[in-house]
Amino acid sequence: EFLPSDVKELAALRPRLRADQSPDVPDPIGQDQEFFDQIGSQIAALVRPIIKFCRDVSSP
Structure with missing residues (x-):
């Protein structure tokens, strides 16, 4: 499990996601x-x- 400790680490998470794990929100x-x-x-x-x-x- 990936547990980022700050916002910068979130960028490293995106390439690790499978297509079905990356939610896409349609434009309403x-x-x-x-x-x-x-x-x-x-x-x-x-x-x-x-x-x-x-x-x-x-x-803290």
Whole structure:
């Protein structure tokens, strides 16, 4: 398991990800409200681990 200790180390993680591990968020522009809602939920789910990482690396 890769446990980066700072933001710089995240760049080293990207090449190690398989295609199915690198989430791609579709662009909702021009789509209906339901699609916007789906993408919003996807973004919210992806942001949670980012926030946790930021908290973890900023804690003394």
